[in-house]
Amino acid sequence: MARICNVLSDLRENYAGCLYNNLSVPRLKELSLQRKEGILTASGALRVSTGKYTGRSPGDKFIVCDPETKDRVDWKNNQAMSPEVFWRLYNKMIHYLQNKDLFVFDGYAGADRSSSLAIRVINEFAWQNLFIHQLLLRTYDTGRETGEPEFTILAAPGCTADPVADATKSEAFIILNLTERLVLIGGTHYAGEMKKSVFSAMNYFLPRQSILSMHCSANQGVGGDIALFFGLSGTGKTSLSADPDRQLIGDDEHGWSDRGIFNIEGGCYAKCIHLSRENEPQIWDAIQFGSVLENVVIDEDSRQPDYASEAITENTRAAYPIRHIPHSIYPGIGGHPSTILFLTADAFGVLPPIAKLSPEQAMFYFLSGYTSKLAGTERGIAEPQATFSACFGSPFLPLPPAAYADLLKEKITRHQTQVFLINTGWQGGRYGTGKRINIQYTRRMVAAAINGQFNQTAFTDHPVFNLSMPLHCSGIPDSVLNPQDSWADPQEYRQTAWKLAEMFHKNLEKFVLPPEVVQSGPHLPL
Template sequence: MDHSTLNTKTISLASWNIRNSTIHYQYTPEVLEQIILANGEGVRTASGAIAITTGKFTGRVPNDRYIVKDDITKNRVAWGTINKTFPMKSFDRLLLKVTSYLSGKEIYVRDGFAGSAIEHRKSIRIITEYAASNLFAYNMFIRAEKGELTNFKADWTVINAPGFKANPVEDGTQSPHFTILDFSKKIVLTGGTAYTGEIKKGIFSALNFQYPLEEDVFPMHCSANTDQQGNTALFFGLSGTGKTTLSADTNRFLIGDDEHGWTVDHQIFNLEGGCYAKVIHLNKAQEPAIYNAIKFGALLENVVVDEAGEVDYTDASITQNTRVSYPLNHIDKLQTPAIANAPKHIFFLTADAFGVLPPMARLTPDQAVYYFISGYTAKIAGTETGISTPEPVFSACFGAPFMPLHPEVYGNMLQKRIQDSKAQVWLINTGWIAGVYGKGYRIALEHTRAMIQAVLTDKMKAKSFIQEKTFQLEIPTSCPGVPDTILQPRNMWADTQAYDEQAAALIKAFNNNYHQITQEPQKPSTISFV
């Protein structure tokens, strides 16, 4: 395919030692789609979206994420099993090998931004081996306006080489695939995996380090929306808890579905220019905003497509983690620019597969910090190989793999923001009631939405609350649109003794996890904890 007339601007990557390559700069989605189809990277679906498969890796590989240990990071990063150290010299050697690998190839370069708030915006250059990865970057980062590329200088550079495999013995990695952050060079280096989520999460991890230390911005792994009166809501939650689904409310304006900052002057801003939604069991009737966003320009990942181009969203034969990326402007009701007031309400979403947490609870500020640092949900049978019974999952701050600083840093920031904004925090269980997974049943999405709606429309102010005895949580006795019976989970169990035993086991898991986090012996010495 002749690309010679597609873009008149030429750039050099010689400073990265990428030489003799054909550089396709800032291509439009339409052109990238043509290249993807011509190269056999993907297929066109009936809705107009492109569908690709990402090979062996259909999700992130947290165990293969590293941070270069240098003067910037050595006394600030919370080093451990999540934030693994990588030597500077080893990184320099590996970087040279990756850039040599990309030299002489056709590669794709995109310049864009992270951060809707101009004063906190970062310039990002993304260098990709595949056209599909570049389309993902177009969707997910904030797109440059006319004139913004003149004299463009990147604050961060992502180099993405899925076809390059590291040699663990020579390169010091754990396996052939890797994502490494270097805060001195301001680079995210990824290789050995075509899963596109590594691109955006690498930048999010970088900003989770920089924002708190340099700009007093609280970075959050959450979705956000607002209404015409400027009443903002935040939705924290791990994968599968409903973060994207519940924020895509046709009655409210979407700010973003995954990554946000909260400033000291009481603003919420989206870090991204698009959404990256899970689509397993996607249903048009229940999730119309996401379903309708899957059109020309959207990029589906690891879904099953038939010969007619129809997508079977119920088919998890490739992975449970089927995804779609699309620009924010694919959503009809959108907050533009993606900036809003500090939240009036904050929701912590958890899919409790043990059936013991209440569907809805009002948290005190201290409880809010506890549940935030805990970041609880549960894995259920079928979601991962080897999972036969529910397992508790704790991911600090609802995003531990992306948090280079100690969880208490982010917890302290949340506590201060809640105090300043007077935001009310709620725990919403989108998981099971009346029994453990396999015996009880999952709370209906319509009931969860009714709870959220009741809070956002201030209908819960007139409702009475009681303190349930097991978790010491304030729960409502009634909620519009929700059966009263499901609000008190212990009463839903046929065997209340079995409930008590299951709840006690979960409380023990919570406490063990929290103790482990807060009693870590090596907190960064340059951080002050309250």
């Protein structure tokens, strides 16, 4: 950890810029506007553009391979970089920043103090420092003492790589040095890279303490019951967990220890394409003073956001502190979850909108991590594509998926947690012909699962996916619950379902699974 405390010292050797330490939200916003990094919107939020990179760039992410990480990191899922190349890029970045104004934020990740990580973020841009100020937990308003950082992120979007000289894939680079606890981010203005770098680091450190790190949102009912929502970006974690009848603990990243669950962050990063006050009132109202809007089209005169516009990207985003959500819990700590929901946006339109999973099926679908990558979430994705992402977060997992799956199995068994699969994708046909499942229907099904209503409901088995589907749910037509009923051609439905079933089993071939877990999955055509 020798390098951690020396980053600012390295910068100061010939530093000619101005160093801003832990500025307030108003001051950061003021400087962002003065520096013409963004514009003010009607709600008081700051709107910025991230240029070429409007989503994560997974092909440009690396982990340093050294004696510490060589035998621990899953190199089948992560790109390796040598320490020599890393330090060459580090020195290049230090040189680049010598005449730049810099913004420093000291916070931490992990609301449970026994396993939290003190993080320092050094930014080239004031708006990115405002972003991370709102996304991480703050030392000054949680009573935690400010100490030396245990992890540092250096983000300089204007510092670009030479792919030939620097051994990168493009001008952008996101490099995690887990041994030195230092992250370099250059060539991309997309602020989500900072957020996910923190999550990737926690996914490396927490399981080594027998804590399950999870790509999920979490909320709490009036009786203290906890619900978790797993899923990749765009599947509904943020929207469904922001429930006015429940308290939000966090919208994206959590840990599950022997004491219960805790939020890794202090803010939310919501997709806001097609955002409406009617469907997502809490998120709509959360976008206020101190919030950051990324790549949202704004009317030049009224400064009103056009959330329906995809002119820049479909991956429009809003970053805001969790305290902008009424009755949220900050810092986010709760008990053991009674309900887990796996969210998937099925582009084939064949999965049921809700199904109850056995413990074996929970392992099958957790390791499968099936969903559709939605347009704009990553570079090069123009329309939803079927994908399998282990543990609903493969891009952020330094360790082998089994390390997380084994922890999940142990915890849901010990705490008798019920698990459901929720399809927030399409129905009545695949993407392009079918329709997206009504979010209000999804909300009713989620509420029924959390409140235990399905404990008194009859179920039927899906003939292909071997899933238990409820026959009834209050407020929803019975025909919605069985996906085949929404297709005009039953034979086309079965053929499409078999195609997806084959993809599930093909994907699971890379894992060594117990026979009962394999048999709990979809049935293959004879």
